[in-house]
Amino acid sequence: MNFLNKTFALAITTLALYAHAAPYQAIVPAKSSVTFSYKQMGVAIDGRFKKFAAQVNFDPAKAEAGKASFDVELASVDAGSSEADDEVVTKSWFNAAAFPKASFVAKQFKQTAPNQYEVTGSLSIKGQTRDVKFPMKHTAQGKDGVLTGSFTLKRGDFNIGEGMWAKFDVVANDIQVNFSLTAQSSK
Amino acid sequence: MNTHYTPVAKSLHWLMALMIFGLLALGFYMSDLPLSPDKLQLYSWHKWAGVTVFVLVWLRLAWRITHRPPPMSAGMYGAVKLAAIAGHWMLYVFMVIIPLTGWLMSSAKGFQTVWFGVLPIPDLIGKDKALGRSLAELHSALNVGFLLLIVVHALAAFMHHFVHKDDTLRRMLPRSSKP
Numbered sequence: 288m289n290f291l292n293k294t295f296a297l298a299i300t301t302l303a304l305y306a307h308a309a310p311y312q313a314i315v316p317a318k319s320s321v322t323f324s325y326k327q328m329g330v331a332i333d334g335r336f337k338k339f340a341a342q343v344n345f346d347p348a349k350a351e352a353g354k355a356s357f358d359v360e361l362a363s364v365d366a367g368s369s370e371a372d373d374e375v376v377t378k379s380w381f382n383a384a385a386f387p388k389a390s391f392v393a394k395q396f397k398q399t400a401p402n403q404y405e406v407t408g409s410l411s412i413k414g415q416t417r418d419v420k421f422p423m424k425h426t427a428q429g430k431d432g433v434l435t436g437s438f439t440l441k442r443g444d445f446n447i448g449e450g451m452w453a454k455f456d457v458v459a460n461d462i463q464v465n466f467s468l469t470a471q472s473s474k
Numbered sequence: 475m476n477t478h479y480t481p482v483a484k485s486l487h488w489l490m491a492l493m494i495f496g497l498l499a500l501g502f503y504m505s506d507l508p509l510s511p512d513k514l515q516l517y518s519w520h521k522w523a524g525v526t527v528f529v530l531v532w533l534r535l536a537w538r539i540t541h542r543p544p545p546m547s548a549g550m551y552g553a554v555k556l557a558a559i560a561g562h563w564m565l566y567v568f569m570v571i572i573p574l575t576g577w578l579m580s581s582a583k584g585f586q587t588v589w590f591g592v593l594p595i596p597d598l599i600g601k602d603k604a605l606g607r608s609l610a611e612l613h614s615a616l617n618v619g620f621l622l623l624i625v626v627h628a629l630a631a632f633m634h635h636f637v638h639k640d641d642t643l644r645r646m647l648p649r650s651s652k653p
Contacts, residue, residue, distance in 0.1 A: 330585055330587070331586065371509075451510055451511055
């Protein structure tokens with residue numbers, strides 16, 4: 288019995304070590320989300336993107352060597368109401384016909400604490416590219432891991448909302464982007 | 475015997491009358507506008523004013539219940555008197571449920587109401603697009619009913635004043651005026 292227990296414990300430990308050793312190589316879209324929130328006349332409004340894809344090679348134990356790029360399909364937006372969904376893909380906002388994707392390319396992962404990282408990278412939307420830096424948290428979930436984080440972008444930096452929307456009195460400049468990505472080691 | 479409404483009742487009546495005219499006009503106008511920053515701004519103003527009416531109507535009801543209005547003209551009896559009483563209470567009902575449906579439809583559509591952009595009004599119901607559409611239709615139908623009843627209310631007041639030549643309208647006017 289004792290022997291069995293020990294074997295079992297050893298097996299678990301081996302599995303855990305093995306799982307930990309494998310870097311994350313893909314995200315599971317069904318268990319991931321990309322959401323955002325913004326203020327309209329002082330009212331907080333939430334939205335999300337339904338379609339996104341990522342190329343990941345990230346080992347929480349060797350963060351510095353990590354690589355990641357992320358694409359969001361802008362037309363898959365849910366901006367809070369159907370009227371807003373129709374509006375936000377037009378020329379003045381995303382101009383999704385000409386610029387279908389927003390992309391983020393990570394340049395650096397820096398570990399700041401156990402399971403905490405600082406991510407630096409460049410964000411491109413609507414032909415504009417800006418550097419962004421944000422904290423990211425890792426939570427192991429069995430073999431998979433959940434990577435969460437958020438950052439705030441200025442819509443004005445990316446010409447999101449031109450013409451009559453360019454002023455920030457009705458739709459605020461700050462857009463908070465949140466992500467929660469379930470990553471797995473097998474592709 | 476008091477022949478006038480109290481100054482508080484008169485102030486509430488005329489203040490709310492002004493606000494409700496504005497709200498009705500704005501409400502019908504803004505809902506057909508194409509999406510623009512102005513439209514969003516108008517919607518916010520409409521909501522802020524609507525919440526204000528919702529607060530005022532409760533104050534008004536409290537005042538109405540604790541302060542007996544001046545008696546109706548002696549010419550009012552039977553069915554006409556009943557209709558007058560029912561009509562006034564119906565106006566109160568509209569003043570309560572119209573802002574209420576507006577508040578609920580806002581929540582159902584996923585736009586919380588933030589009074590004057592500062593004070594968030596709690597969402598009593600969660601986001602539900604279908605429910606939001608139904609509430610919007612209800613809100614608009616109730617307003618058509620309310621508008622018709624207001625027209626009847628105003629016509630009745632004019633009829634009392636100009637046809638029956640009684641004191642009905644004068645009870646709600648400033649004391650000094652002698653129209």
